[in-house]
Amino acid sequence: MSTVPAATSATKNTRPQIDLTVVRREELSPHMVRIVAGGPGFSAYVNNAFIDRYVKIVFPQPGVDYAQPLDLWTIRETMPRAQWPFTRTYTVRWVDTAAQELAIDFVIHGDEGLAGPWAATAKPGDTFTFTGPGGAYNPSPDADWYLFAGDEAALPVIAAVIESLPADARGLAFIEVDGDADIQHIAAPAGVQVNWVRRNGAPAGEGDLLVSAVADADWPTGRVDVFAHGERGYMKALRDVLFVQRGLERKQVSLSGYWAKGRVEDDFQAEKKLPVGKI
Numbered sequence: 001m002s003t004v005p006a007a008t009s010a011t012k013n014t015r016p017q018i019d020l021t022v023v024r025r026e027e028l029s030p031h032m033v034r035i036v037a038g039g040p041g042f043s044a045y046v047n048n049a050f051i052d053r054y055v056k057i058v059f060p061q062p063g064v065d066y067a068q069p070l071d072l073w074t075i076r077e078t079m080p081r082a083q084w085p086f087t088r089t090y091t092v093r094w095v096d097t098a099a100q101e102l103a104i105d106f107v108i109h110g111d112e113g114l115a116g117p118w119a120a121t122a123k124p125g126d127t128f129t130f131t132g133p134g135g136a137y138n139p140s141p142d143a144d145w146y147l148f149a150g151d152e153a154a155l156p157v158i159a160a161v162i163e164s165l166p167a168d169a170r171g172l173a174f175i176e177v178d179g180d181a182d183i184q185h186i187a188a189p190a191g192v193q194v195n196w197v198r199r200n201g202a203p204a205g206e207g208d209l210l211v212s213a214v215a216d217a218d219w220p221t222g223r224v225d226v227f228a229h230g231e232r233g234y235m236k237a238l239r240d241v242l243f244v245q246r247g248l249e250r251k252q253v254s255l256s257g258y259w260a261k262g263r264v265e266d267d268f269q270a271e272k273k274l275p276v277g278k279i
């Protein structure tokens with residue numbers, strides 16, 4: 001694991017520190033767990049205007065002595081970056097302000113990492129901290145149809161975006177999962193066809209199943225709005241499909257890596273500044 005925590009653009013005013021308590025954990029599928037969280041800290045959470053809203057969950061480094069209660073801004077002002085807590089980025093799947101709860105869906109991808117293993121064993125009463133939310137995307141109201149592509153890490157955000165579309169929206173979604181048991185119900189408008197791309201036991205983040213499914217599909221006519229996120233190599237390949245093969249304009253496309261095969265998030269984020277990390 002990297003010893004240099006990811007840099008952060010979070011600021012006290014725009015992406016405040018939120019301290020929540022786990023209310024319940026739901027097993028959505030063999031490879032995805034939903035953490036529903038709330039508690040007194042929920043009152044500080046303010047939704048932004050974006051549908052792809054995400055938060056940076058904080059994981060204090062073992063062996064580093066942080067003053068309690070944890071104050072991220074004091075830590076960033078007074079401690080060297082090498083001692084800052086690690087962060088992991090997650091979509092806010094839904095927010096229920098009446099119940100004072102929000103949900104985050106975590107891919108369970110094995111024993112490696114911080115967030116996945118944490119979510120796998122989190123239990124009611126556990127507390128955790130994040131900053132946020134950030135966000136950048138809303139479906140373009142001018143589009144004739146919508147194209148979604150992603151793997152499990154992007155399943156929560158793709159589901160949230162699809163469920164936000166108007167009832168008469170049209171679109172195609174391609175979502176890669178391990179197998180049938182990982183398919184989730186998405187409350188999609190009738191005109192949005194959700195296609196599940198199954199790896200059937202092959203490792204995540206490898207292969208060309210998702211990219212081929214998008215490239216080989218019969219695309220509807222009209223102006224498309226694309227929302228594609230997931231493993232970095234997949235997104236690089238999709239970049240070529242979207243811009244080179246299909247000739248789309250930059251402003252029609254929301255495309256980014258959500259993780260990179262074999263990289264902890266700190267390294268993945270740091271590599272965004274290098275040629276290997278650019279999409």
Ligand SMILES: Cc1cc2nc3c(=O)[nH]c(=O)nc-3n(C[C@H](O)[C@H](O)[C@H](O)COP(=O)(O)OP(=O)(O)OC[C@H]3O[C@@H](n4cnc5c(N)ncnc54)[C@H](O)[C@@H]3O)c2cc1C
Pocket residue numbers: 054088089090091092104105106107108109112113114115116117152153154156157204205257258259260261262263264265266
């Ligand atoms: C804006 C944004 C929103 C995101 N939303 C979500 C979300 O809602 N749910 C979600 O689960 N993820 C989401 N992700 C991806 C998530 O941040 C990464 O998967 C992150 O690396 C997980 O942290 P970790 O501590 O579990 O693993 P890390 O410590 O970062 O990595 C440990 C190892 O696990 C591998 N790994 C990491 N993620 C996966 C994966 N998904 N599948 C297989 N292997 C993996 C790494 O390559 C590495 O080898 C989002 C990312 C971004 C940028």
